Amino acid sequence: MNKLAVVRLGVDVPYEQVWALQRRIHAWRADDRGPDVALLLEHAPVYTAGKRTTPGERPTDGTPVVEVDRGGRITWHGPGQLVGYPIVKLDGSIGVVAYVRSLEEALINVCADFGVAVRRVEGRSGVWVPGDPAVGLPDRMLGAVGIRVSRGTTMHGFSLNCSNDPSWYNRIVPCGIDGAGVSSLSAETGRRIVVDEVLPFAEKRLAEALAAEPYDLHEDDLATAMRA
Numbered sequence: 001m002n003k004l005a006v007v008r009l010g011v012d013v014p015y016e017q018v019w020a021l022q023r024r025i026h027a028w029r030a031d032d033r034g035p036d037v038a039l040l041l042e043h044a045p046v047y048t049a050g051k052r053t054t055p056g057e058r059p060t061d062g063t064p065v066v067e068v069d070r071g072g073r074i075t076w077h078g079p080g081q082l083v084g085y086p087i088v089k090l091d092g093s094i095g096v097v098a099y100v101r102s103l104e105e106a107l108i109n110v111c112a113d114f115g116v117a118v119r120r121v122e123g124r125s126g127v128w129v130p131g132d133p134a135v136g137l138p139d140r141m142l143g144a145v146g147i148r149v150s151r152g153t154t155m156h157g158f159s160l161n162c163s164n165d166p167s168w169y170n171r172i173v174p175c176g177i178d179g180a181g182v183s184s185l186s187a188e189t190g191r192r193i194v195v196d197e198v199l200p201f202a203e204k205r206l207a208e209a210l211a212a213e214p215y216d217l218h219e220d221d222l223a224t225a226m227r228a
Contacts (some may be wrong), residue, residue, distance in 0.1 A: 002036060004086075004212035006203050007222055009041035011195075015048065015066055015077065018085065025087045028226050029153040033119050037222065038157075038214075039085040042195055045078035047172060049081070050146050050181050053177050059171040070156035072125060072146030079163030080184070082202060083194045084159040088210060095102050100125065103158045105113060106202070106209040107143035110160065113201045116188045118142050126158075127182055140183035161200065162186065 009018065018039065028034050028215055041174035047065045049058065052074035057074045065074065075082055090099060104120055107127045111118045118127040126144040131137045143160040169182045185193040207214035 001210045004214045011042040012044045015046040016070040024027040025210045030153040043077035049074045057173040077167045082160045102209040106205040109205040139179045140181040
């Protein structure tokens, strides 16, 4: 069974800082110099635009947007949202689509751990709380997935709304999907569920989805290993 080093980076982490770290880990992993790594964190507030983002999906009020090299469209990251960046070398037994489905499966299982039933929606990535058309209630996105694969190794990953402020999504068309809503574990359960509460479940479910054995690795130890 493959090892998965889980590194918790904390809260209010600047996006560009973690993106640079991802690139360094990606080169290290692609060269077979270390194990698969999953970075788990809460970002400082940021909007990021994937390669398929259209002009009409961006904020119209001048809010800065970071252009990134992942798939997908525009989204938001920030406090109260768990973000995970698995940097995994695909061994040929799993393709890109199957890898995305494995991340979605991890999110589905984490939500189930908190009593929230979510599902995939045809033609969309991520996981969704089903709506009710009879009362005008749309599907609500709870978790998003956007990745990049280079040299057979993944970057970027997933986000899961836990206790974040939903008003951040008012400035954009989240993931480029009109007519859909956004929700969180807290909103769906009626109680506040913070990222720290979700982290151990996310670590477990991610490792299961990737058929890997997780272990905790401190950020400083990771930096030391990559310098070796």
